[in-house]
Every structure is written in structure tokens, then in C-alpha cells.
Amino acid sequence: MDSLYEIQVVDRVSFARFLELLHEDFLNNESEWENPTIERFLEAMTRYTEDIQGYYNNTNQNVDANIASWKVFADILRGAKIYE
Numbered sequence: 001m002d003s004l005y006e007i008q009v010v011d012r013v014s015f016a017r018f019l020e021l022l023h024e025d026f027l028n029n030e031s032e033w034e035n036p037t038i039e040r041f042l043e044a045m046t047r048y049t050e051d052i053q054g055y056y057n058n059t060n061q062n063v064d065a066n067i068a069s070w071k072v073f074a075d076i077l078r079g080a081k082i083y084e
Contacts, residue, residue: 009074018074022081034082045080052076 004021007014026033035041052075053065065072 004078007074009070011070015070015074019077022077025081034084035080041080044083045076048079048083049076051083052079055079 002017002021004018004025007018007021009015009018026036030036035044052072055061055075056063056065063069063072
């Protein structure tokens, strides 16, 4: 079974599965979410979108965040969960 941090998001179908996992994670682990309201989540998502290239660079991932992909979209949503 996939986990929120192990799923490989490569296409629309895997992105939809990722969204299911993100929703399940929120329902089961809301206290672990830094941004549990839609207002805070969207603000964190905006900030994380601005900073995500730094994440890729710091983790030695060869990803250009300026090129839209299902992976980048998933990483932004996953990051907004905990981004301060």
C-alpha cells in the first residue's frame, strides 16, 4: 500500500491517488499538520511554491520547479502540510 511519502507521482492517476492519501493523512493525523485550516494551508502552499526550488536543490533532486509536472504539484501540496 502506498504512503503519502512513498508514492511516486508521475501522472494524473497517481496524482489522484496522492490526493486520496493526503486527505486520509489529514483525517488520521490532523494534529501533525502545521496548517490544518484551508486559510493556513493555502498561505503555506503559496510560500512553499515560491521556495520549492530550494528544497529540490538542497535534497539533490534534479527537478526544475518551473516545469509543471504532477510531481511538482504533489510536492507543493505535501510541503504545505508542514511549511511554516
